[in-house]
Amino acid sequence: MSESMAVRCPACGREHQYAAPAYPCACGTPVAPPLDRRAAAVSVTHRTWDEDWVTVRCGSCGRADQWPHPELDCSCGTVLRVPVAGAPGPLGEDGAETAEPPANPRATFRPVTIRTAHDAVTAVALYLRWLGYRDIRRADQRQPNGIGLAARGVLAQVDPSVSPASLRDVECLWLTAMTESTGCVYFSLAGYTDNARDRADGLGVSLFVLDLTGTPQPVNGAATELAAAGSGA
Structure with a gap:
């Protein structure tokens, strides 16, 4: 689990403590998007695939994958997109992708609770x-x-x-x-x-x-x- 940081809702001003969830890389290492403490969260008013996902590199094997962009539901009903530090663009933009890690047993699948x-x-x-x-x-x-x-x-x-x-x-x-x-x-x-x-x-x-x-x-x-x-x- 990544370190938590304060996230303020731009709609109502409430402040929340938030930590980005970690998901297992193909090599089995938990990977969490690094949060940007200097940037403010923004309200999600519409969705696109590019904005809903962020590319994060595994610190253990170097593999880059796309993971859900961190989001937080404020009690006022606003969905907040939490800023990510140094997030590179979608995979393939530079024409290169990291090599596959050595074969590993698959890590346990970590689900996302379905509300929407x-x-x-x-x-x-x-x-x-x-x-x-x-x-x-x-x-x-x-x-x-x-x-x-x-x-x-x-x-x-x-x-x-x-x-x-x-x-x-x-x-x-x-x-x-x-x-x-x-x-x-x-x-x-x-x-x-x-x-x-x-x-x-x-x-x-x-x-x-x-x-x-x-x-x-x-x-x-x-x-x-x-x-x-x-x-x-």
């Missing part, structure tokens, strides 16, 4: 990275429900709706993945209809259910195998 649709996307992005996928970003093509994420070798659908994912939802994801010659994974908060599960089994689509702790639970054989073996990247 944004939290669900964050939880899935972290889980995909834990599985071994790299260069996670918003998907170019939109699906009928939820939010799409893409990475090397996979297209993921995050469905935070209160209705179970349907057969059509699963088929749309699979068809989109087929056009991009990539695998696909579906994450749903409300589960799946029986027809959707049967179709996913036939198509080889991995299905996960997100609980409110932010921990994806596999619900079919393809997902169980993926959770156990990782991406293989």
